[in-house]
Amino acid sequence: MIRRTTSCLVLTMLLFSVGCATPVGVRRVDERTVQKTLSANILSTGEPSTLSAQVLRRLGLFERFSDEPEQVLAELHALTVAELNLDRLFALAEYSFLHASESEDRLYFVSAAIYAYAFLFPGGAGPIPNAFDSRFRTAIDLYNRGIAQALVNDAGEVLLSGGKYAFPLGNLEVVVDPKGFDWADRKLTNFLDAAELEVRGLRNRYRRVGIGAPFVATAVSEEGRTLRVENGNIPAQVKVPVTFFVRFHDARERLGSGKFAATIEIYSVDAALDIEVEGQRVPLEYETTSALAYELEGSKLWDFEIKGFRQGDFLPGENALVMLRPYLAGRIPIVLVHGTASSPARWAELMNELQSDERLSDRYQFWLFIYSTGNPVLYSASLLRDALRNVVAELDPEERDPALREMVLVGHSQGGLLVKAQAITSGNRFWENVSPRPFDEVELKPETRELIGAAAFFEPLPFVKRVVFISTPHRGSYLAGNWLGRIASNLATAPSNLVGTGIDLARAGIDLAGNAVDKARDTIDEIQGDEDEALLRKLSKMPSSVDNMNPNHRFSRTISSIPVDPGIQAHSIIPVLGDPPAEGKNDGVVEYTSAHIDEAVSEKIIYNQGHSTQSNPVAIQEVRRILLEHLDSIP
Helix, strand or coil, rough: CCHHHHHHHEEEEEEHHHHCCCCCCCCCHHHHHHHHHHHHHHHHHHHCCCHHHHHHCCCHHHHHHHCCCHHHHHHHHHHHHCCCCCHHHHHHHHHHHHHHHHHHCCCCHHHHHHHHHHHHHCCCCCCCCCCCHHHHHHHHHHHHEEEEEEEEHCCCEEEECEEEEEEEEEEEEEEEEEHHHEEEEEEEEEEHHHCCCCCCCCCCCCCCCCCEEEEEEEEEEECCCCCCCHCCCCCCEEEEEEEEEEEEEECCCCCCCCCEEEEEEEECCCCCCCEEEEEEEEEEEHHHHHHHHHHHHCHHHHHHHHHHHHHHHHHCCCCCCCCCCCCCCCEEEEEEEEECCCCHHHHHHHHHHHHHHHHCCEEEEEEECCCCCCCCHHHHHHHHHHHHHHHHHHHHHCCCCCHHHHHEEEECCHHHHHHHHHCCCCCCCHHCCCCCCCCHHCCCHHHHHHHHHHHHHHCCCCCCCEEECCCCCCCCCHHHHHHHHHHHHCCCEECCHCCCHHHHHHHHHCCCCCCCCCCCCCCCCCCCCCHHHHHHHHHHHHCCCCHHCCCCHEEEEHHHHCCCCCCCCCEEEEEEECCCCCCCCCCCCHHHHHHHCCCCCCCEECCCCCCCCCCCCHHHHHHHHHHHHHHHHHC
16 A cells, blocks of 8 residues: 555656756746847857757767867867868867967967958858858957967967978968068068057057957167158157958868968958958958057157247157158048147047047058247147158159148147138238337347247148137136136246347347347347346246246237138037036136137037147047038048
């Protein structure tokens, strides 16, 4: 009786268990689990994709891989050679990458790259991958990362030498194309894997999606090699986005022979955006943001911001007009001019956003103007004008490049005043501020006449077609007129070539420094005594940019009264602290009424934003809009 009861209980339990969970069935899962199953791969999760695991399970190799990875890979390779299909090629790429990562045997990264290459490029042998297959993009990433890992040794050095090498699939004969090392009369060296550079200080990190392993290289000058004119404004040790493309010749066909051949090709973002692979155009992958951030890591530009205000002769490089890339005919220059106690480094956010925009990057090139910001505004403006004139004449003496004559200038704060000077007809207005006598009739030393003549008379540059003012004090800054401005002005020292200019003008009876000249010009050299020496110091001191931006200074009153030439389109971007309306508000440095100009064809007001708005997303998008409008306006 007891035995019969027990049997019934067991039978009942078995029936219930069968009813609750059959050997084969389904259950609902959440969306996150669904997405992980569909998208997980060796690069995103550290585990091969479900599709690759299926291949190993189907062939009875899955359980053995953890204990015998190399034997499993060899068997799967042999099975793939016997019956080539995309599933097996992709599984080989993923599991080779996994084994390379776990064993630190970098040779398996080479295998992973070859398998991924063979998956992507059939070479007339076997099936063609479907672009809608999720594995297509993953195979590109496996190739890119496999190449990057294979080219770098344990010490972090990039290995770029040809020769014959043994690796798990057989032998690999490598040739390095030497043309890729040449860049703008320089040599590319010190390659760093861009993916391994952590970027800080920039809002977004951009990458041009394609094939190839993105690196950042340093371009160095070679001893005895003269730079061409068009590359002379590129600074030393500039950082360049490059990509390595390893062309595996007939990769699928050679899987069975074990004899592989490859060519390592190096491309810079300036040289090629796409290449031909087996009869099709393929985009190359570049990291532009990491190159820009690396360029600014430890840059002297950060030190320049204060030194450049205090020391009138101080510049961190040889050229005032800086190009980070070679001049390319057909691309319109955008010239960025920074503000007071600032530097070109402050344009990094704007450059990062705009140079990653393919609608702009293929049509524009960025130039940066750097100047000592404590110097008189008109003196700095004359340097900008001369730099632009010289570089245009050098780059295009026969005027064959119309893009050079569609130039756009963008200035922030004081930089906007320098920009405005390139777009106005001043006539005698600036000169008449300091003397009622005609300039030609004033007796001056030749060097003084040249300096003052260059800084006192401006005509619109014929190749400038559009100007953008950001936080620009057209009518001066209220800070420049208070006690803080007076302290700042006293910190600035004039450049050496302006020393003595004030005294030379005083000899001519010209009151440049704003002090009464009550000494006859023939007795200035005979000044004696403390009181007279104090007057001499006042006469010899050049007004600083802070003096110029005092709303009551004669320069500020004059430049605000001269409109931008009607042949040049002007745009204003004006930040203010607080909510609408803008009238009666300021950005902490400049009043709205000072930044506003009637002749601007557009005015973008950014509310609740301070003076340093050149990196504000709204301001950058407005510059982008203006640049696109400029392209549309060109016949």
